[in-house]
Amino acid sequence: MKISTDFIKELRKQSGAGIMECRNILIETEGDMAKALEFLKERSLFKAEEKKNRSALQGLVEAYIHTRGRIGAMVEVNCETDFAAQTDEFKELAHNLVLQVAAQNPQFISPEEAPEGAEIAAETDCLLCQPYIKNPDMTVQDIINEVIAKVGENIKVSQIARFALGE
Secondary structure (H helix, E strand, O other): OOOOHHHHHHHHHHHOOOHHHHHHHHHHOOOOHHHHHHHHHHHHHHHHHHHOOOOOOEEEEEEEEOHHHOEEEEEEEEEOOHHHHOOHHHHHHHHHHHHHHHHHOOOEOOHHHOOOOOOOOHHHHEHHHOEEOOEEEEEHHHHHHHHHHHHOOOEEEEEEEEEEOOO
């Protein structure tokens, strides 16, 4: 089956996957864009799972101060190399994560971080389990997994902090 270049570009734009990967998946799915996107999502989860035990000691700290200076937030996001930390995808992820922390005020990064016996609501209290503010159909962990697939490295959120005037 012959796949047009425009079709490959569209899938690449929507998924962030490589050109050859998009071409091959479109051939495999006989040009079905929805099925191709679903397959790419499954592959990105698989890629993220493969990398989760790798050391992530590089990265950056992103800060955000809301208009009028009444709310501020900071996140430390780590990856495997300084090269990956300087990519636009990684920087955008860090910025979006700090916006998520400022807007949603998670108390913990993940349920595993919560004190034993503490009663928490994972969807509201844990950053990685929260619905992503820019796309509530996905969790924050889903967004991180997509970036892991794009940059090819493990990514972890190490620290979060949120400050609000008067709290």
